[in-house]
Amino acid sequence: MLNKEETELLCRVGPATPMGEVMRQYWIPFARSAELPAPDCAAVRIRLLGEDLIAFRVTTGQVGLVANRCPHRGASLFYGRNEQEGLRCVYHGWKFDVTGACVDMPSEPPESTFKDRVRAVAYPCHERGGVLWTYMGPRRTPPPLPDVVGNLDSESSVATVIRDCNYLQALEGDLDIAHFALLHTGHMTEDDLDGENPLRYQIRQRAARYAVVDTDVGICFGAYRPAIDGETCHWAIGNFLLPFYTQLPGGPLGAKRETRAWVPMDDAHTMTFTMFAPMLASSALTNSRPTQRIGTAARGRRPIAAMTTCWIGRLSSVVKATQGCPAWWPRIRR
Ligand code: FES
CATH class of the missing domain: 2.102.10.10 (Rieske [2Fe-2S] iron-sulphur domain)
Structure with a gap:
């Protein structure tokens, strides 16, 4: 747990702040x-x-x-x-x-x-x-x-959203891969999946073990669980890239080609850029999507504020942490 001074050091991004100077x-x-x-x-x-x-x-x-x-x-x-x-x-x-x-x-x-x-x-x-x-x-x-995957060619695409929180508060959710088997797929059973979708391993065993290694540009992190017959391991592997990028685990290695940037607008607002490379036509991922798409209920019903021309109004999500558990929150099945 960070103390107040460490939190200030990492979260303040304005001119002449240490983290602000790093990001510049x-x-x-x-x-x-x-x-x-x-x-x-x-x-x-x-x-x-x-x-x-x-x-x-x-x-x-x-x-x-x-x-x-x-x-x-x-x-x-x-x-x-x-x-x-x-x-x-x-x-x-x-x-x-x-x-x-x-x-x-x-x-x-x-x-x-x-x-x-x-x-x-x-x-x-x-x-x-x-x-x-x-x-x-x-x-x-x-x-x-930076040569970030998802933004290297003209056929790339990008999705954006503005959140009412500090960039670090938002970014760390991508590194917290323990929540994926609960928040995002907690409502699913193996019957919801088709083919050899590797999501079945985390649905079968929601708890995982974790490993982290330093890289030249950040860290590489992974969650591993028993896979086929419990004899091999299934790894979900992601990256954090300095100063504010994440690459999330998803499907077979190499199939998911996207990078997310958690860009600080100020100390209390963050703009997220999720940058996608064109999907490989023969990707194994395209053959193993869950029959019930992950998070559909959440995404489909999440209220989005109207766009305005003000400093933080270009695209705002009005879901706030202080609102408690919203109606679309998925129920967890064990
Ligand atoms: S304030 Fe005079 S030209 Fe801009």
């Missing part, structure tokens, strides 16, 4: 490409690592991410006009390109060069597999984008 060393997914669907479309409010930022897609299709407050008098650039390769502040018309350079200053006389000395805070962006990434760190040349 990495590229960070901050939105889906579809949130900025076309050149010169409406800008989007992005809260990321405790900073309020504005994302916009310019005429040539490039994406910019700038500080919310205009460097002139602090007006919100969310209300700016996105036009001709730049975002123009609605207050005095200063216009900024994707690098943060001020490219037009209509409040100055034509001979003024003042605009050349003005910059908005701006972070470089990159787009891959339907996800927008940014680098908020100090390096002049950012590191390469």
Whole structure:
């Protein structure tokens, strides 16, 4: 159990916090490409690592991410006009390109060069597999984008949700694989499965034994139980990758090709990106799905809040830990 100081150290992500500085060393997914669907479309409010930022897609299709407050008098650039390769502040018309350079200053006389000395805070962006990434760190040349499974080719897909909790509170649920045999499949029996679905081993024996090994980029963890005739072991193996990625166990090794990012918006809100590679056509997983899909009851009836343009309203789940046991909670069978 962490004490209060250790918890503060790991959970605070704002500027100048130790964990915030660690996360700023990495590229960070901050939105889906579809949130900025076309050149010169409406800008989007992005809260990321405790900073309020504005994302916009310019005429040539490039994406910019700038500080919310205009460097002139602090007006919100969310209300700016996105036009001709730049975002123009609605207050005095200063216009900024994707690098943060001020490219037009209509409040100055034509001979003024003042605009050349003005910059908005701006972070470089990159787009891959339907996800927008940014680098908020100090390096002049950012590191390469991380090669995370699920975001490597154009046919990848991504699902997102915003949660009202700290990133670590959300992330640790993926490492807690003991709960899977109870929360997610506790309502199932072996009769609910077809073929040789390996879920039957955890339904037959919900308790498991665990192993963890350090890797160069995080940890690899596994749960193991007796398998066929109790003579061999069935392993469910997952990964944690720094600074906030998880890869969950699922089906035969190699069949599940997805990575989840638990991205801190601030200390109390987290945006989850689940990035999927195209499913292998011949995957053994596709031949061994449970007849009753895992968690269908939960997903199908979970209330989702309406989307808004506010800092944390792009997609919110309204299921809160404080609401107690909701109606869709599955019953556990033994
Ligand atoms: S406050 Fe933005 S241009 Fe003046």
